[in-house]
Amino acid sequence: MTTYIIRRLFQLIPVLFGVTLLVFLLMHLTPGNPAQLIAGETASQSTIERIEVSMGLNDPLPVQYVNFVTDVAQLDFGYSYRNNTPVFEEIKPRFWITMELAIYSTILSIFIGLIAGIVSAVRQYSVRDVTIMIIALFGMSMPNFWLGLMLMNWFSIQLGWFPPTGWGSAGQVVLPVITLGTAGAAVIARMTRSSMLDVISQDYIRTARAKGVHEQIVIYRHALKNALIPVVTVVGLQFGTLLAGTVLTETVFSINGLGRLVIDSIMARDFPVVQACILIISVIFVVVNLIVDISYTLLNKRIDMD
Amino acid sequence: MSQKELLKVKNLKQYFPIKGGIFGRTVNNVKAVDDISFTVNEGETVSVVGESGCGKSTTGRAILRLDNPTDGTVEFDGVNLLDLNKKEMRKMRKDMQIIFQDPYASLNPRQTVRETLREAMAIQNVVPKEERGDRIAELLETVGLQPYHADRYPHEFSGGQRQRIGIARALSVDPKLIVCDEAVSALDVSIQAQVLNLLKKFQKEMNLTYLFISHDLGVVRHISDRVIVMYLGKIVEVGDKKSIFENPQHPYTKALLSAIPVPDPDHNKDRIFLQGDVPSPIDPPTGCRFHTRCPFATERCKEETPELRSAGYMAEGHQGACHYMELIESGEHQPTRETSNVRMLDEEPEKV
Amino acid sequence: MSTNESILEVTDLRTSFFTEGGEVKAVDGVTFDVPAGKTLGIVGESGSGKSITAMSILQLISHPGKIKGGEIKFRGKNLLDLSEKEMRKIRGNQISMIFQEPMTSLNPTYTVGQQIRESYKIHQGLGKKEGSKRAIEMLKLVGIPSPEKRLDQYPFELSGGMRQRVMIAMALACKPDLLIADEPTTALDVTIQAQILELIKELQDELGMSVVMITHDLGVVAETCDYVAVMYCGKVVEYADVRTLFKNPRHPYTVGLLKSLPRSDRDQEELTPIKGTVPSPDEMPVGCRFAPRCPFATNLCHEKLPSLDDVGDGEQIRCWIYTDEWNGDPGVKVYEPERTTEG
Structure with missing residues (x-):
């Protein structure tokens, strides 16, 4: 290892x-x-x-x-052309906002994706399964800036449940996280479903049933652990898409995160800032995938680690 | 039977590298086939038998250069195949065909039978273009299919029929040697018998030579003239069919033969149970590779590698690679290990 | 034999798969007995329905398959009347099953110990400590060296033969009355197969259980079984004790199988294959399922399905030849058993 x-x-x-x-x-x-x-x-x-x-x-x-x-x-990204401040200082507060947004969205998409995927797989071709898969298809196909605007229109402007912009309070977190997490949830749901269907037809599931194991334990203990292996990879890849998605989401909800900083800096040709942002986002992506690969080998004992 | 040597394999080695470590260097080799030599005469059937991991399929692939052998020579019709370049080898393949275990995997699912056979003939250019249509109909009929089957796709056939298509494809280029790699292993007995009879019939009619790779000793006894027994990349015994089945000399051959379930409830079962599993071909045991499981093994077997050799009482061409063949035969060398208990296993070497 | 008490009586079992192409009758009225303490072999080629029969006994048939009818009496109780909850108490406890592929039949993400302990937890409510103790005993029983160490190993760390031993240990954990072995050695090398078959036989004697051995290998049948049911296209065509079946086979299909089998124990000049192939489910013959391939078939065979009848000595045959209605060549009844080299 x-x-x-x-x-x-x-x-x-x-x-x-x-x-x-x-x-x-x-x-x-x-x-x-x-x-x-x-x-x-x-x-x-x-x-x-x-x-x-x-x-x-x-x-x-x-x-x-x-x-x-x-x-x-040495974390020295130079000085911002616009403000003449160290780029690092410029980025730091915004970086944490974006990370919060990305992590909350990932948690949301894993949570919803897994449940939806399992429920679908257990009753393949049932009304429940078909409904979930249609919703998932919509979830994947909707551009997130559009979804963000729609959510903002319904829940902030029409119903007034959540503040339409900003970041920080619990209420402000809800809509952006849903906006950003939906596509991921849909992708994870589809992956979980197909992975579960594959695992459920495996010989060792039949063995578990032949042992007299309760069907629920068959699904949640014997099948799920194996089905998660490919899902973990998707979650890692999804994180990259998510980071890209923050740019649009932050713009829609006027959140002062890294994504918006990129846009603003590009507009202002503030190259050191753009450079630093791209670099940081790339490194995060690479590191997340490394973590995914390592957890993959932990889950899947069969992978020869040497 | 003519005694012309069609295939002559000498000191063939096939190692597959294992990558590992931080930099992914080659850290070791799987010695799938480790220095084997044998000949196959024209018109005969030589079977290669052994259990999984013995290197029998690797041998077949190496001979056809489906994998490039690590070392050794493979002479076919007097030409060393390992010296040929790609183009020359392609020409040579006309004479050497292979039939695989899983006919479904070896047929292109998007090609009809006609397209498959036409392509095979076109590559080797053996039959003039205008005659290919007739030849296809003729081939299908020979293997027991109907001419109208030519326009069907592989999935429309049963396993036995697909294997017939595989045979038809192999025959389409009029080869001299056919390597049958577990060619009938996936078939049900009633169908297997049909295909075996077909193979025998073609051999007679077309003077074909078969290298028959199989783990099924019943099939091997039925089809072979000579038999090669392999264990962990080495030949442990070779001989004519009668000698191998009725007078086996190597303890491994004896154990293997004794292990086969016989479809006769009155068959007297004097079974030799081998201890443990086949060791890994990555670091095969020293000396005789069978010594870790051999009932007769001694210290000498651990150190000295036995060569293939014959003894006075053995038939011509019958050779075994065991230090103690004669002494076991005469009863002077007795087993050094328990062979009747299936539950007192030695500690097996760790799997790698 | 009929004098023996039966542990399992299957009567007219029907299991179908409902596919887009229509109903596939995988098991089509199967009847047989398993005498207590004995081994019944169910032999047949692919598509005969032998594995589905085994799965039906434990009701492990999942969508789109369905057990349509019949009776599966285990110790006098019809299993098909039980609820799913009651059935779970039988599975792995009174009736256990081992499968063909030891490589894939164990869960790759749990250790050997976890998987064996689970049986003790479900059926006997044992905790980790007691479960581990019992698991080690079982691993010893099936001849696995250093069982304490194996407990914490994952299936991928074991060879095929070892995995099948683990499967057997797991199946026998709760000392079942009946073991269903579905092609337990098909995926194994012949020297390992010999070990596993012997092991099953020894354990059967020690634990006094009955065995249903599902196999396509007539050699395995001859070596391990006391009684044999030969299946073809979802039906039992011949049921006999093992000696009668091999020495005096009567159904033309059984005879055909034996004649197509290449033997390792003696030389054969020629194999006599059964002509044709197994009919596909959508073109199943209306009469005897074997009629299109049978060398003796008459119009009667093609038109009417024969029933599985007693022909004396506990033997049952599904063939018109052995009935009063037979109108073909009377001579075909006599089957000359081939002389064997041994005894």
Whole structure:
């Protein structure tokens, strides 16, 4: 197991290298001169040149990249062009908001997805099963900004149950989490259902029944543990989709999270902030998938960890 | 029967690497086939028998270069197949066909029987294009199917019929050697008998040579001229059918034969129960690979690897790889282990 | 034999599968007895309904299958009258079952110990400590070395033969009166098969249980069974004690099976296969199911289904040849058993 984790950590190195390189190139190959941006439209050529030198923009690209990586490793993402504050300070509070949103949504989607999937699988082709699967199809197909707007319209504007915007109070959390979690719940429900159906037809389920095990225990003890194995992978992948979804959800509900920061920074061409956000989101995604893979091997004893 | 050597396998080795460790290097090898040699004469049926993991199927695949062997030579019709490049090998495949256990998995589900057979003939270009239609009808009839079956898909056939299609495909290119890899194992007995009779009939009519890989010793006794017994990647005994079945020399062959349930309630059951399971081919036992389970094993068996050899009282071509063949035969070497108890198992080596 | 007390009497059992293509009568009026303390073999080829028969006894048939009728009397009580709750008390307790694939029949995510202990928990209310003690005893009984260590191992850490021993230990945990073994050795190598069959036989003697052995292998039948029911297309065609069946088979299907079997114990010049194939469910013959493949079939056979009749000595045959109505060649009744090399 330790060997496996160490090996997986080693495998992170090329991934992180790729991510940083990509982010770096993305920013340097896009048209527009950052020095010009900082100095302002009317700045003189000499001012711009001075800024270029101070930012190291005239160094060869590989040197710039090495500097970039070294800084990033120390959590130094440079200064925001807009506010001239350290990017790290800019991101920190927003990062936690987004993480809260993402984690609550994931919990919601796992909870609803699992229950719906199991209920569907146990009574395959029943009215219950068909209804759940139709709802799941809608859940997957609805764009989340649209769902967010609809929820806001019904529950905030029409019924006035929840505040329409912001983040922090319990009431403010409900609608964004539902908006962001619905698609995931639908995907997990479908995955759980097909995985359960597969497991229920396995020989060892028949063995359990032949032993006189109560049907409910057959489902929740013998079948579910095996059915969860592929579901865990989906949850990991879903987390990535979810992070992308935060951008839209945060915009709809005016939440000051990372997603909105990305949008605002792109609009303002605030490259260091954009760079840092993309980098952080990528790293989270990679780490979450590492955790998923490790829990996968813990669940599935058969995977040879060496 | 002609005595021309059609297939000559020498020192064949097939290792499969195991990756592991932090950097995924090759840490060890599965020695699936470890230095075996044998010949198959034209027109005869040689069976390779043994239990799972003995390397019998790997041998068949290595000969046809479906996997590339690690070492050794495979001479077919005087040509070393392992020296051929891809193109030359493809040409050679016309003469060497294989029939698999699961006919369903080896047939393309989206191709009708006609398309399957036409493709086989087109690749090898054995039959002129305009004659292929007639040839297909003829082939189907030979294997006991109707010409109208040609336009059906594999799923429309029963297991026995699909195996007939597999045979028809193999025959379509007019081969010299057919490797039958558990070709009748998945079939019910009544159907199995039909297919076995068919294989025998073709052999007679077309002077085919079979390398028949099977775990079913009843089938092997019925179809073979000679038999090769394998255990953990090595040949432990080889000989004509009569010698192997009626005068087995290697303790493994004896145990294997004694273990087969015979459809006769009065059959006298003098059964040799082997201890434990087959060890892993990754780190096979030293010396004789069978020594961990052999009722007659001694210290010598742990250290010295026995070579295939014959003894004066054995028939021509009958060879066994055991240090004690003669002494066991004469009764001078007695079992060193219990063979009648199925519940006093030795501690088996840890599975890897 | 009829003088023996039966532990299980199955009468006219019918199990069907309701598919889109219509009803498939997998088990179509099956009748047989299992004499107490003896082994009954149910032999047949794929599609004969032998496994479905076994599953029906424990009512393990799930959607879209359904037991349509008949009687399954276990110690005089009809199991089909019991509620699901009462049935659960019988499964794994009085009647146990082992299956063909030891590789897949154990739950991969639970240890051997957890899986054996579960039986003790359900049927005897034993806790972990007492359950483990009993589980170790069972593992010893089935000849598994260092059982204490095995308890904490997962199925994937065991070989096929070991897993089947674990399955047997689990099935016999509560000392059942009847063990149903559904092709218990088909997936195993022949030397391991020999061990497992011997083990089942020894345990049967020690625990005094009865066994139903489902198999396609006539060799296994000859070695392990006292009585045999031969099944074809969902029906029993011949029921006899094992010696009679092999020495004097009467149903043309049984004869055909024996003649198509390649033997490892003697040389055979030629195999005589049964012609044709098993009919598919949607083109099941109306008369005798075997008539289209039977070398002796007459119009009577094609038109009318024969019943399973006693022909004396506890033997039952479903064939027109052995009835007064037979109008074909009278000579076919005499089957010349082949001389065997042994005894």
